[in-house]
Amino acid sequence: MDEVTRQKATPNEVDRALAHLDPDAGRPSNVVDVRSLSLQFGAKTVISDVTIPFERGTITALIGPTGSGKSTFLRTLNRMNDRVVGFRHEGEVLLDNESIWSSSQDLLSLRRRVGMLFQRPNPFPMSIKDNVVAGVKAHGIAKGRELDVVAETRLREVGLWNAVKDRLNDSPYRLSGGQQQLLCLARALAVGPEVLLLDEPTSALDPLSTEAVENLLRTLVPALTLIVVTHNLGQARRVSDRTMFFYEGRLVEHGPTPALFESPRDPDTARYVNGLMG
Amino acid sequence: MTVPSTPRSATPVARDPRATGVRRHRREDRAWRIGGRLATILPIVGFAFVMIVLAVKAWPAFRVSGLGFITHSAWQPGNTYGGTQRVHGVLIPQGATYGAWPMLLGTLQTSAIALLVALPISIGTAFALTERLPKWLSAPLGFFVEILAGVPSVIIGLWGVLVLGPFLSRDVYPIVANHLPNVPVLRYFRGSVGYGEGLLTSGLVLGLMIVPVIASTTRDLFLQVPPLPKEGALALGMTDAEVARRVTIPWVRSGIIGATVLGLGRALGETIAVAMVSGSVLGTVAPNVYGTMTTIAATIVTQLDSAATDGTGFAVATLAEAGLVLAIISVVVNLLARTIVRRAGRMAAPVGRA
Numbered sequence: 001m002d003e004v005t006r007q008k009a010t011p012n013e014v015d016r017a018l019a020h021l022d023p024d025a026g027r028p029s030n031v032v033d034v035r036s037l038s039l040q041f042g043a044k045t046v047i048s049d050v051t052i053p054f055e056r057g058t059i060t061a062l063i064g065p066t067g068s069g070k071s072t073f074l075r076t077l078n079r080m081n082d083r084v085v086g087f088r089h090e091g092e093v094l095l096d097n098e099s100i101w102s103s104s105q106d107l108l109s110l111r112r113r114v115g116m117l118f119q120r121p122n123p124f125p126m127s128i129k130d131n132v133v134a135g136v137k138a139h140g141i142a143k144g145r146e147l148d149v150v151a152e153t154r155l156r157e158v159g160l161w162n163a164v165k166d167r168l169n170d171s172p173y174r175l176s177g178g179q180q181q182l183l184c185l186a187r188a189l190a191v192g193p194e195v196l197l198l199d200e201p202t203s204a205l206d207p208l209s210t211e212a213v214e215n216l217l218r219t220l221v222p223a224l225t226l227i228v229v230t231h232n233l234g235q236a237r238r239v240s241d242r243t244m245f246f247y248e249g250r251l252v253e254h255g256p257t258p259a260l261f262e263s264p265r266d267p268d269t270a271r272y273v274n275g276l277m278g
Numbered sequence: 279m280t281v282p283s284t285p286r287s288a289t290p291v292a293r294d295p296r297a298t299g300v301r302r303h304r305r306e307d308r309a310w311r312i313g314g315r316l317a318t319i320l321p322i323v324g325f326a327f328v329m330i331v332l333a334v335k336a337w338p339a340f341r342v343s344g345l346g347f348i349t350h351s352a353w354q355p356g357n358t359y360g361g362t363q364r365v366h367g368v369l370i371p372q373g374a375t376y377g378a379w380p381m382l383l384g385t386l387q388t389s390a391i392a393l394l395v396a397l398p399i400s401i402g403t404a405f406a407l408t409e410r411l412p413k414w415l416s417a418p419l420g421f422f423v424e425i426l427a428g429v430p431s432v433i434i435g436l437w438g439v440l441v442l443g444p445f446l447s448r449d450v451y452p453i454v455a456n457h458l459p460n461v462p463v464l465r466y467f468r469g470s471v472g473y474g475e476g477l478l479t480s481g482l483v484l485g486l487m488i489v490p491v492i493a494s495t496t497r498d499l500f501l502q503v504p505p506l507p508k509e510g511a512l513a514l515g516m517t518d519a520e521v522a523r524r525v526t527i528p529w530v531r532s533g534i535i536g537a538t539v540l541g542l543g544r545a546l547g548e549t550i551a552v553a554m555v556s557g558s559v560l561g562t563v564a565p566n567v568y569g570t571m572t573t574i575a576a577t578i579v580t581q582l583d584s585a586a587t588d589g590t591g592f593a594v595a596t597l598a599e600a601g602l603v604l605a606i607i608s609v610v611v612n613l614l615a616r617t618i619v620r621r622a623g624r625m626a627a628p629v630g631r632a
């Protein structure tokens with residue numbers, strides 16, 4: 001019998017081998033890259049000259065006082081603002097190195113890749129199960145009996161399966177607010193997004209539901225990249241890797257969450273994270 | 279086990295029913311309750327009264343022909359100036375016989391066509407008014423729909439018989455009639471197209487008349503749909519059409535059904551416009567979709583004068599019976615709609631939610 005001699009793989013070979021395992025290999029490490037972005041509604045500038053990369057597989061929190069442009073910034077990333085009358089943008093938003101406004105970018109598949117969860121739960125007027133698979137059906141990702149599997153998988157993923165498995169065909173509006181929000185999360189996850197935008201996802205929920213959603217968000221990385229707008233500074237500290245502080249349309253400061261909260265460089269940031277600003 | 283007794287009232291003054299404020303409240307409460315009950319009962323009483331009067335008037339005719347009235351087709355007033363005969367104890371003109379089947383069928387057919395035409399147009403219009411068009415365009419369009427709702431039916435009937443009917447029978451119907459294959463259902467659209475008065479023209483005119491009814495209600499319903507679920511659907515990568523089909527319309531489905539029933543009620547009961555464009559032919563079922571015919575409502579209004587010349591009163595009793603049939607159809611339609619609404623309501627969102 002031959003002696004098996006094991007040779008060490010060169011770093012290059014490791015990379016190549018891993019490339020087959022890691023679907024993200026070869027892609028830019030910044031899944032979303034915002035460059036010199038300015039946003040206006042009519043004559044009013046809501047976001048001025050923001051440049052910020054979002055690293056793949058991380059959670060970024062967007063904080064800032066009310067009216068500072070957080071929602072506007074977030075809703076631009078999946079082009080929800082495009083149809084707002086008077087909306088204009090300068091600068092670029094790159095998704096995997098391609099501009100989200102480039103002509104080769106299909107709006108519908110862009111929104112499939114960049115999902116969104118809203119401030120209040122917004123289930124569709126259809127059964128619980130149909131809610132989960134609504135996007136899957138629209139994109140033709142699955143059909144027939146596969147839909148049942150998708151529904152179960154996603155409901156399990158958000159921890160809702162046991163609560164709703166006996167009433168999949170019932171109206172979603174009889175679920176509690178927290179359950180409805182989890183349902184909407186399941187619906188957003190079902191189409192397999194790469195990025196998930198969350199605009200104050202727990203502001204309408206009680207503390208327990210909030211905790212459930214927060215815990216869930218941590219399980220979604222590094223498979224997904226999350227960008228979360230929140231007024232809840234505790235939430236930002238608990239869930240996010242990085243934090244961005246917006247003030248009057250400017251990105252005043254950003255950095256690793258602990259650093260930004262414990263040793264803010266900017267006086268406005270310091271006032272805000274210490275609860276001294278509105 | 280003993281239940282600890284608690285003092286029944288800590289503040290006796292506030293609990294005293296003779297305190298004037300409380301008493302006035304009680305009296306107002308009662309007035310509201312009684313008023314509310316009256317308001318619910320009055321329409322029912324009124325409707326029952328109408329039905330009873332109709333039934334009494336129709337009774338002789340019902341005794342003569344029984345249920346055969348709605349299955350037979352002949353429509354003969356008999357010899358109004360000649361002899362009379364007695365059938366089942368009722369005095370009727372010699373040779374008089376009435377069957378309402380063709381007009382009953384005509385009523386259902388024209389209303390069905392009207393709905394098929396009006397529903398998509400109305401929903402499309404409502405969408406145009408609420409979702410897609412800029413304000414400077416949607417405002418006049420909304421105004422136009424409201425104006426159309428106010429046009430008297432005799433004007434629409436006149437337009438139908440002078441403009442629409444001739445145009446359709448000359449430029450549209452022949453193309454359809456000559457190109458459709460000879461297969462079931464479509465066969466009904468082949469053959470002679472006539473001169474523009476008939477079943478299809480009536481249905482189309484009725485459809486036009488009920489578009490404003492359905493469209494204006496549907497527009498108001500769409501305006502009530504909150505933006506958040508629609509945004510959710512867009513953010514999921516749905517097209518506008520998918521958002522409409524999966525979110526907006528289902529959100530107000532029961533309201534749309536209600537609006538449709540309102541329109542259907544108008545189509546079933548429309549008299550003068552149908553009398554003008556249907557050809558007003560009694561006693562025969564239209565051979566194809568272009569054929570002349572009539573409806574119950576149109577018959578009642580066009581035949582009332584000559585019926586009054588029937589000295590035995592049989593002709594008038596017959597028209598009353600026809601009216602009763604129409605009233606029953608309307609009630610059945612309403613009940614059906616209610617059932618559908620209850621079904622649709624199972625998934626519906628509470629209005630104003632989200």
Ligand SMILES: Nc1ncnc2c1ncn2[C@@H]1O[C@H](COP(=O)(O)OP(=O)(O)OP(=O)(O)O)[C@@H](O)[C@H]1O
Pocket residue numbers: 041044046064065066067068069070071072073084
């Ligand atoms: N559709 C619009 N048209 C005009 N101005 C708008 C529109 N949407 C937002 N704005 C303005 O843009 C500014 C930023 O609003 P935005 O909703 O982004 O703030 P925010 O940081 O999300 O606030 P909040 O914390 O209260 O949600 C506000 O002054 C707002 O009035």
Ligand SMILES: [Mg+2]
Pocket residue numbers: 070071072199229
């Ligand atoms: Mg906001």
